[in-house]
Structure formats: C-alpha cells, structure tokens
Amino acid sequence: MAERDARGRDTRWAADEALSEMYAVHWHSLVRLAWLLLHNQQVAEEVVQDAFVSMHSRWNGLAEPDKALAYLRRCVVNGSRSVLRHRAVEQRHLSTELTYSTHDHLAGPSAEEQALERTEGDALLVSLADLPRRQREVLTLRYYLDLSESQIADALDISPGSVKAHAHRGLAALREAMKETS
Secondary structure: OOOEOOOOOEHHHHHHHHHHHHHHHHHHHHHHHHHHHHOOHHHHHHHHHHHHHHHHHHHHHOOOHHHHHHHHHHHHHHHHHHHHHHHHHHHHHHHHHHHHOOOHHHHOOOHHHHHHHHOHHHHHHHHHHHOOHHHHHHHHHHHOOOOOHHHHHHHHOOOHHHHHHHHHHHHHHHHHHHHHHO
C-alpha cells in the first residue's frame, strides 16, 4: 500500500510533482553552477541529474521540503567535488604514465589550450579554478547565482561567517592573480 501525504495523495506523486516544478524552474541555473565548478557541460548536466534523482529518492525524508532547493544546490556542489576528486586521481595516474612514456611532447598544453588561456575571460576562469575549493565554491555561488550569505551557508553546510571569510580571501586572491595576468 502506498504512503499518503496530508492531502491524501500518494507521496510518490507528490515528489514527482514537486521535483517536476523544481526541474523546470531551476535546471538551467543548477547546470550553470556545476559548469562553473567543472568546466564541462556534459558532466555538469550529469551531476545535476544525479542530484534530482537523489532528491527524489529522499523526498519523503526531507524535514523541511521548503529547503529542497538548498538541498539540491548542496547535492550539485558535492557531486562536482566528487568529479573533481576523480579528475585529480586520473591526472595523477596519467602524469605517472606520461613520465614513463617516450612521447614527452604530449605532456605540455596544446596550441589551442594556450590560445584559450590568453583570453581575459578564460584568465579569470583559470584564476578562479586555482583558488582553494571552498573559496571557489563561495565566489561561484555568490557572484554567479547571486545567493545571499545565508543561502550559500546552507548550500555548503558552513557558517555565514565562514562564507564571509572565504569570499574575502577568494576575492583578494583573484584580484592579485588578475593583476599578474595584466
């Protein structure tokens, strides 16, 4: 027998309806958030899709369904972190293999990559990517999604004071990095 909510509806349908609405309204902004952290459209979409699937399976366990968007953002940030950790492991493995390879010329960046890094917008993204993880996440949520300190704190599960500190340090580091590229 299916579980029923306060209105007598099947809770599975309640989750479907709520998530369908959230998907329609927030899909693009969540994908943009993931892209800013990952710089890969396909992987960003996969991370967001996984967040929605996770939310659906846990819908009945949400203590405060009105905070579902914050939960989704947290899932996207955590999923992005997981992808970045996996990439780091892959890069370590690949760099070890390249060390033993006779094709040392493959270790450097391609001409296309060098050209892209020279543009101003890419320089900012590169500088942002070089920041420590937490600073990068705070600045992305603040300046791209225009979230408040409390919303960022909810999304990252940190205190509002930590949000301020990470934002301050991150902006200072970005300013310094951009001065060096000029």
